[in-house]
Amino acid sequence: MSINHISDINNEMVNAASDGAIRKAAGQFEWSVFWCRPWSRLHTSWFSVLDASFIADSIAEAMHYDEILEVLNIPFAPEPEIINPLTLTLSSLDVEQESRVFSFISAILTDGHVAGDLSDDERVWCYRFSMGLNLHQYGEEHRNTILSILQDDTQHPVGVLAAYTIRSWSKNDSAFWSRYRVRFNKDQVLPEADLLISPAKLNYIIKTALSMTTQSLPIAKQVPEVTEEHLNEINEKQEEELNA
Structure with a gap:
């Protein structure tokens, strides 16, 4: 093996490590912005309680930081460290991507009926995906909760369903939810109890909505039924990869 060949290998290793470090640094920066300055994506309704001058620039933010946190509750x-990569992806979406994620979540919960700005093919896909997840297994209480949201004409159903799902999904991480919820309408009213959907299926819904949005996945014609056992295997594999 020539010295030049060894140098090429070393350069490739260094470049790969550098690329990984850059990607990690980029993700860490986005995560830091979300965590420390969640009002960078504040829904306009919050300005009814928050003085806009408090977040006009970095100096104003520093002077009023504690007050901003208090006003926004x-x-x-x-x-924290980024443990679940889905939280990073969710918090890093641009406005257009976020709107599509919310639409996918809403469409999955409503069998494709309330799908925001999704195409007809995407609506049908969400219906099939919902059937595969068998969300109807959660019975009348789940169904009535979803219906009560859809029948409330004072709120936007896509936003409410998305917020409700994300809150239920992140119920063990209240600090994350308190930061993410300011992207929704301040006056939005969510059901007190979390969704009855299992944590494994909630995680799969969020992961799928993000993947369909950020990876531009093709719309499959059929979606197989996804069992609870299958979902738990997926989550266990994901945890093993994160801990590796």
Whole structure:
């Protein structure tokens, strides 16, 4: 093996490591912005309680930081490590991507009926995906909760269903939810109890909505039924990869 060949291998390793570090740094920066300055994507309705001058620039933010947190009801918490990559992806979406994620979540929960700006093919796909997940197994209480949201003409159903799903999904991470919820309408009213959908299926819904949005996946003609056992295997594999 020539010295030049060895140098080429070393350069490839260094470049690969550098690329990984850059990607990690980019993700870490986005995560830090979300965690420390969640009002960077504040829904306009919150300005009814928050003085816009408090977040006009970095100096104003520093001077009023504690007050901003208090007004938005966000508890102070040290920035945590990124444990679940889905939280990073969700918090890093641009406005257009976020709208599509919300639409996918809503469409999945409503068998494709309330699908925001999704195409007809995407609506049908969400219906099939919902059937595969067998969300109807959660009975009348689940069905009535979804219907009560759809029948409330004072709120936007896509936004409510998306917020409700994300809150239920992140119920063990209140600090994350308190930061993410300011992207929704301040006056939005969500059911007190979380969705009855299992954590494994909630995670799969969020993961699928993000994948369909960020990876531009083709619309499959058929979606197989996804069992609870299959979902748990997926989540266990994901945890093993994160801990590796």
